[in-house]
Amino acid sequence: MEKQLAEIRFSGSEAWFQEIRCLLRQLLTGLGCDGSFTNETVLAIQEAMANVVRHAYRGNEAGEIILAVRRYGDDLVFRLTDFAPQVDQRQIETRDPDDVHPGGLGVYMIDRIMDRVEFIKPGPGEGNILEMTRRLDGI
Numbered sequence: 001m002e003k004q005l006a007e008i009r010f011s012g013s014e015a016w017f018q019e020i021r022c023l024l025r026q027l028l029t030g031l032g033c034d035g036s037f038t039n040e041t042v043l044a045i046q047e048a049m050a051n052v053v054r055h056a057y058r059g060n061e062a063g064e065i066i067l068a069v070r071r072y073g074d075d076l077v078f079r080l081t082d083f084a085p086q087v088d089q090r091q092i093e094t095r096d097p098d099d100v101h102p103g104g105l106g107v108y109m110i111d112r113i114m115d116r117v118e119f120i121k122p123g124p125g126e127g128n129i130l131e132m133t134r135r136l137d138g139i
Contacts, residue, residue, distance in 0.1 A: 005031075005069040005076075012053050012063035012082070017046055020067065027069060031076075031136070041076075041134055044113040047106035048080050048130055056084035056128055074136045079120070084127040 010016040021042050028038040057063040066081040110117055120129040
């Protein structure tokens with residue numbers, strides 16, 4: 001059974017990140033998630049949002065982003081939708097965490113934290129849809 005837990009619309013500005021982190025923490029805590037699960041999940045969502053702002057919108061703060069959170073049984077699904085030009089998914093790659101230099105570990109962290117990460121074919125007028133799933137494991 002699907003249950004929509006939240007839908008947040010915001011501009012492509014990192015100024016929104018703190019408010020969204022707080023909302024996600026409240027939501028996850030309300031579901032009974034522990035601190036570690038909550039912190040890791042919020043980190044992964046923040047990294048995905050930052051990638052949209054920096055790479056899809058290229059700093060254009062006028063772009064809109066939608067974060068939808070749904071629950072399907074024991075799965076939490078976080079869907080980020082933007083309206084930027086479609087990215088070439090083949091160009092998105094993670095780097096080795098042992099290659100020490102600033103930046104570039106967002107995709108690696110998202111992949112390590114989430115149980116499933118996939119791009120969804122966008123509908124008309126949508127640019128990119130990233131869906132990230134994390135299992136609640138007994139909550």
